[in-house]
Amino acid sequence: MTVTQTTTKSDVDAPAPVAREHLRRLLATGERPAPPSAFASARAFAWRSMLKIKHVPEQAFDILLFPIMMLLMFTYLFGGAIAGGTGDYLQFLLPGIMVMSIVMTTMYTGMSVNIDINKGVSDRFRTLPIWRAAPMVGYLLADVFRYAAAGAVMFGTGLVMGYRPEGGAVGVLLGVGLLLVFCFSFSWLWTWLGLITRSEKTVMSISMSIMFPLTFLSNIMVDPSTMPGWLQPVVENTPISQLVDGVRGLFDGDVSTASVATTLIWSAGFIAVFGFLTIRAYNRK
Numbered sequence: 500m501t502v503t504q505t506t507t508k509s510d511v512d513a514p515a516p517v518a519r520e521h522l523r524r525l526l527a528t529g530e531r532p533a534p535p536s537a538f539a540s541a542r543a544f545a546w547r548s549m550l551k552i553k554h555v556p557e558q559a560f561d562i563l564l565f566p567i568m569m570l571l572m573f574t575y576l577f578g579g580a581i582a583g584g585t586g587d588y589l590q591f592l593l594p595g596i597m598v599m600s601i602v603m604t605t606m607y608t609g610m611s612v613n614i615d616i617n618k619g620v621s622d623r624f625r626t627l628p629i630w631r632a633a634p635m636v637g638y639l640l641a642d643v644f645r646y647a648a649a650g651a652v653m654f655g656t657g658l659v660m661g662y663r664p665e666g667g668a669v670g671v672l673l674g675v676g677l678l679l680v681f682c683f684s685f686s687w688l689w690t691w692l693g694l695i696t697r698s699e700k701t702v703m704s705i706s707m708s709i710m711f712p713l714t715f716l717s718n719i720m721v722d723p724s725t726m727p728g729w730l731q732p733v734v735e736n737t738p739i740s741q742l743v744d745g746v747r748g749l750f751d752g753d754v755s756t757a758s759v760a761t762t763l764i765w766s767a768g769f770i771a772v773f774g775f776l777t778i779r780a781y782n783r784k
Contacts, residue, residue: 544637609689
């Protein structure tokens with residue numbers, strides 16, 4: 500009598516058993532490289548953001564042409580009406596308009612974050628074995644270079660126009676350093692906004708709604724003493740006004756210690772609050 504052996508489809512499709520240790524030896528061709536440090540990860544993402552300017556040079560408009568246009572327009576249009584001459588007004592205006600131009604460019608950080616999220620790029624970043632905050636910090640580090648470049652362009656234009664800083668080179672460097680610290684801290688607000696909004700247009704509209712009253716309601720272009728009495732305390736105590744007082748004092752050689760300290764406190768507060776909210780939103784996105 501013949502015995503017929505039948506095999507089911509599941510028996511044919513079942514994979515052959517493989518020893519786990521044998522499989523590990525086949526895959527491990529060498530020592531696993533050490534994971535990158537937090538600084539190395541952030542630096543790599545900063546370089547990625549810098550390469551965007553290389554491949555899309557139109558992005559450099561806000562750091563090359565926009566600051567020059569702002570300085571020329573406000574100096575020659577309003578200098579005679581406000582200060583009676585462009586020379587005296589330039590000495591007062593340049594530190595303030597430098598703050599205004601660079602602080603307004605910080606909003607582009609949130610737009611870059613939002614674009615990467617909508618394209619799905621940030622989802623791929625989260626799968627990498629890196630410091631979770633590295634992409635966000637990388638955006639901000641690259642933007643610090645943009646802020647420094649915009650400041651250099653504007654200050655050089657001011658020198659050509661006749662601006663002379665009484666604080667010398669040291670005062671100028673300290674003033675620019677204070678401005679960069681504040682802008683780096685302030686950019687965390689836009690980074691968080693880019694994470695929680697649905698489109699880059701929404702980021703732009705909300706950012707402009709915040710930036711225009713914050714910058715114009717300040718001592719950038721006029722002395723607050725010329726404003727109504729009820730408005731002066733409000734203008735003098737905004738973070739932008741404190742920053743302008745600090746930068747202007749360092750440039751002019753008349754350092755306002757209180758304004759510098761207040762600006763640093765505002766900067767620490769922005770990082771503490773919006774840095775936490777940014778990382779939290781990024782982990783939950």
